[in-house]
Structure formats: C-alpha cells, structure tokens
Amino acid sequence: MALGGARPPHREPGPAPRGAHGAARGRAPGRARAARRLPGPAAAGAAGGRGAAVRAPVSGTRHIPRPAGFTLLELLVAVTVFALLAALAYGGLARVSGQARVLAERARGIERTVMALALVERDLAQALARPGRDALGGRRPALEAHADGRWTLTRAGGALGEGPVRVGYGLEGGRLVRRIWPVTDPVQGTRALEAALLDGVRTLEVRWLDRDGAWLPAWPPPQSQAGRLPRAAELRLDLAGWGRIRRVVVMGGEG
Numbered sequence: 001m002a003l004g005g006a007r008p009p010h011r012e013p014g015p016a017p018r019g020a021h022g023a024a025r026g027r028a029p030g031r032a033r034a035a036r037r038l039p040g041p042a043a044a045g046a047a048g049g050r051g052a053a054v055r056a057p058v059s060g061t062r063h064i065p066r067p068a069g070f071t072l073l074e075l076l077v078a079v080t081v082f083a084l085l086a087a088l089a090y091g092g093l094a095r096v097s098g099q100a101r102v103l104a105e106r107a108r109g110i111e112r113t114v115m116a117l118a119l120v121e122r123d124l125a126q127a128l129a130r131p132g133r134d135a136l137g138g139r140r141p142a143l144e145a146h147a148d149g150r151w152t153l154t155r156a157g158g159a160l161g162e163g164p165v166r167v168g169y170g171l172e173g174g175r176l177v178r179r180i181w182p183v184t185d186p187v188q189g190t191r192a193l194e195a196a197l198l199d200g201v202r203t204l205e206v207r208w209l210d211r212d213g214a215w216l217p218a219w220p221p222p223q224s225q226a227g228r229l230p231r232a233a234e235l236r237l238d239l240a241g242w243g244r245i246r247r248v249v250v251m252g253g254e255g
Helices: 018-037 038-048 072-125
Strands: 143-145 149-157 167-170 175-179 193-198 201-209 231-240 243-250
Touching: 072 149, 072 167, 072 175, 072 193, 072 231, 072 243, 143 201, 167 201, 175 201
Parallel strands: none
Antiparallel strands: 143 149, 149 167, 167 175, 175 193, 201 231, 231 243
C-alpha cells in the first residue's frame, strides 16, 4: 500500500505467457476434430461449445390429423356395391317367384282337368238304360248324343239315395259345360244346374261303341231301341297348353 494516498502506477498488460497460448492452441484442434466426428446437430453443438442449443428442423407443411369416419368417395362406392347386390337379389327372387306362380298355375290346371275327367267318367259309368220324356211329353232315349260332341243321358242317383237324374255335356265358347236336371222327366220351368268344368277346350270329339264293335259319332243308331246304351264311349279333347287327351269309358248299363 502506498503512503500518503498515492495511487499505484498503471501497468500495461503484457503478452500472455507462451505456455498459456500453446495450451489454448493445443486444445482447439482437438475440439474441432471431435466436432467433425459427431453427426448433424451434435457436431454443431460440439463445435459451438457445451452450452450451444440444438434446434430441430422446421418442416414447410403442417400435419393435419384425419377425422374419424368415411369419406364421400367411400360412401359412394359402398352405396353402389349395395345397390348392385340388391338388384341381383331382387332379380333372383323375382325369377323364383315367377317360376313358383307358373308351377302353381299348372298344378291347378292339372287338378281341374283330372277332376273334370273323373266327373265325366263317373257319369258315363253310372248311365242307366232308362228312356225319359222332354218338357212337352215327347219320348227321349236313355242316351241322346250328337255328332258335334253334345250328349245327354240318364244316370243313377248319388250315395244319399237320390233318384235318377238327367245329365248333359257340351262345348260352348271353348268351355266344357255340364248341366244336370234334378229329374229324368223335366217339365216346363225345370231349370238345370250349369257348371263349366274346363276352359281352353279347342275341340271335343265323342264316339260310341255299339254291340257290333263299330264306333259311331252319334247315338242312338237308326232303328235302335230308345233304352239301348253303347258298350263304351271314347272322348277326345284338345286342351290349350296340354294337347290332346283321350279317354275310353265302359258304360254302366247296356240295354
């Protein structure tokens, strides 16, 4: 300490010791070599010093998260596929339903044809050799058949004990019509019950077999007894959608 308040003399800084500069220069190349060995940001941090901050690269686009659900294109594709599958399913169902209707209609036609032919055969098989009278009192043969396929006969009553009845058949407007009178000798005002057995009948042919084995288109033959019946009857029908049907029925009573 200087006496009397005098300040110490000012000293100019001298050159650094040679050893210190050498140590600094010796450490700097080593740090640079370590920075070159480190990859990417680590190398920059090592070169800049221990306290250097490392920043991540900033991308040019911003990532927007995708919302949950379906896009409009996906919905359109799904609706289109569903529409195609629905159309295929509906077409198959329509074909199956159409075939079922056709089969049901054919089954009803077969059933109706079988029932009609069974009724005709039963009437012929139960024929009686009993002449009748018309509304004016004229004599009528037991079987009166015409060449156009119309015929009328007397048949036995039903299982409930009814008396004989008069039954007639004919082709009218493509339909096989059956008429039944409740008595064998109807009078004026007696009405017959009429029913159409078959539709779509194009032709109806009936032949009658006599005792000599000849088939006749009408009955009774000339100079024959009124109560005489043929041995058998042959029916030929041409039905629309079915073709020709032939039936031979043995007559019930022979005069």
